[in-house]
Amino acid sequence: MELDVLKEEKFLQLILNSIPIYVFWKDKNSIFLGCNKNLATYAGLESPDEIIGKSDYDLPWSKKESDFFRKVDKSVMDSGEAQINIEEPITINDKTTRWIRTNKVPLFDDKNQVIGILGTYEDITSKKEMELKLIEQSKELKVKNENLQESNFKLEQVNIDLEQFAYAASHDLQEPLKNIGGFVDLLDKKYAPLLDEDGIQCLEYIKEGATRMSSFIQGILSYSRLEESIDGLEKVDFNNIISSCLKDLEKAVKDSNTQLKINLPLTEIECQSNRIGMLFYNLINNGIKFNKSATPIIKVDFQEKDNHWLFHVMDNGIGIKDVDSENIFKPFKRLNNRGKFPGNGIGLSICKRIVHIHGGEIWYSSNELGGTSFHFTIQKSI
Numbered sequence: 001m002e003l004d005v006l007k008e009e010k011f012l013q014l015i016l017n018s019i020p021i022y023v024f025w026k027d028k029n030s031i032f033l034g035c036n037k038n039l040a041t042y043a044g045l046e047s048p049d050e051i052i053g054k055s056d057y058d059l060p061w062s063k064k065e066s067d068f069f070r071k072v073d074k075s076v077m078d079s080g081e082a083q084i085n086i087e088e089p090i091t092i093n094d095k096t097t098r099w100i101r102t103n104k105v106p107l108f109d110d111k112n113q114v115i116g117i118l119g120t121y122e123d124i125t126s127k128k129e130m131e132l133k134l135i136e137q138s139k140e141l142k143v144k145n146e147n148l149q150e151s152n153f154k155l156e157q158v159n160i161d162l163e164q165f166a167y168a169a170s171h172d173l174q175e176p177l178k179n180i181g182g183f184v185d186l187l188d189k190k191y192a193p194l195l196d197e198d199g200i201q202c203l204e205y206i207k208e209g210a211t212r213m214s215s216f217i218q219g220i221l222s223y224s225r226l227e228e229s230i231d232g233l234e235k236v237d238f239n240n241i242i243s244s245c246l247k248d249l250e251k252a253v254k255d256s257n258t259q260l261k262i263n264l265p266l267t268e269i270e271c272q273s274n275r276i277g278m279l280f281y282n283l284i285n286n287g288i289k290f291n292k293s294a295t296p297i298i299k300v301d302f303q304e305k306d307n308h309w310l311f312h313v314m315d316n317g318i319g320i321k322d323v324d325s326e327n328i329f330k331p332f333k334r335l336n337n338r339g340k341f342p343g344n345g346i347g348l349s350i351c352k353r354i355v356h357i358h359g360g361e362i363w364y365s366s367n368e369l370g371g372t373s374f375h376f377t378i379q380k381s382i
């Protein structure tokens with residue numbers, strides 16, 4: 001029998017020494033009655049037996065920490081209620097600080113009287129350090145985010161100012177430009193017979209320059225007028241939008257002998273109809289303009305998706321070889337010889353803005369007709 005008890009005690013000790021946490025038990029005066037091997041090592045003791053009879057003040061933690069441990073012991077024993085998951089730092093031998101998570105449970109005798117306390121704790125230093133690092137990082141992130149928001153706001157303000165400046169400057173430039181045009185016409189009519197060939201050539205250059213400048217100014221004006229607001233949304237039939245856009249393109253279509261194949265949804269959409277008309281106009285007009293085929297073909301088609309419409313404007317024109325696909329959507333970016341293809345390089349940047357206002361994206365690809373397809377999306381509800 002005695003042998004069995006001894007065996008049982010050894011077995012219990014084996015279990016206590018094997019669990020990967022620190023275990024101790026104390027009497028009612030917070031004097032250690034025992035501990036497992038892990039705790040003995042943690043406290044710098046040779047064996048668990050050495051802890052018997054010692055108090056926290058005899059172990060390598062500071063007085064302040066020992067005071068705290070005993071305060072918790074007392075409150076657990078006085079109340080008879082366990083305290084679980086107490087997280088606190090502990091300094092060993094005044095050197096290393098570790099974080100521990102402690103559980104303290106009161107021990108009762110047969111008469112339900114508290115006779116001591118059982119404590120377990122685990123070292124959570126690495127977890128705690130990670131947690132503190134994370135808190136630190138999220139604080140830094142918050143500050144960075146606030147700075148970013150502030151810069152964004154400033155940038156938006158600068159953008160607005162810049163656009164207002166571009167609008168005002170182009171508006172004011174129109175007047176003197178009109179004067180230049182008027183006087184060049186006068187010069188042409190009245191004094192051309194007095195000029196030699198070089199003089200007449202110079203006059204032509206001035207005229208061309210003035211026309212191009214006027215087209216640029218018009219471009220800047222229409223681009224800066226296009227504020228990114230979603231005001232003026234209305235429900236309109238797609239086919240109404242396209243038919244008024246085709247009216248404006250009638251001459252270009254006829255002169256170039258273009259074949260138009262248009263397939264659009266037979267439904268109303270919520271949009272800024274004038275701007276969507278301008279978008280189709282620019283893309284179809286480009287398809288006609290950048291086209292050397294005897295019979296230019298423009299196909300307009302669509303696909304209905306869950307939350308948006310996807311449109312395609314395809315042509316059999318000269319194609320686009322630009323490797324940077326975002327380039328041509330920038331204001332004034334043109335890829336071709338300006339003598340061959342008239343324009344001011346603003347059309348596609350306007351298209352991009354209109355599409356963004358409608359919550360969509362625009363991009364292009366080459367197509368099976370040998371030309372370019374422009375694709376864009378429009379959100380069903382903005």
Ligand code: ADP
Nearest residue numbers: 286287290328334335336343344345346347348
């Ligand atoms: P613009 O038509 O006045 O030149 P855009 O902004 O509309 O200005 O177009 C920018 C450039 O993109 C054009 O100059 C042209 O080089 C290229 N581009 C646009 N559409 C097409 C197209 N359908 N086919 C080939 N090139 C195109």
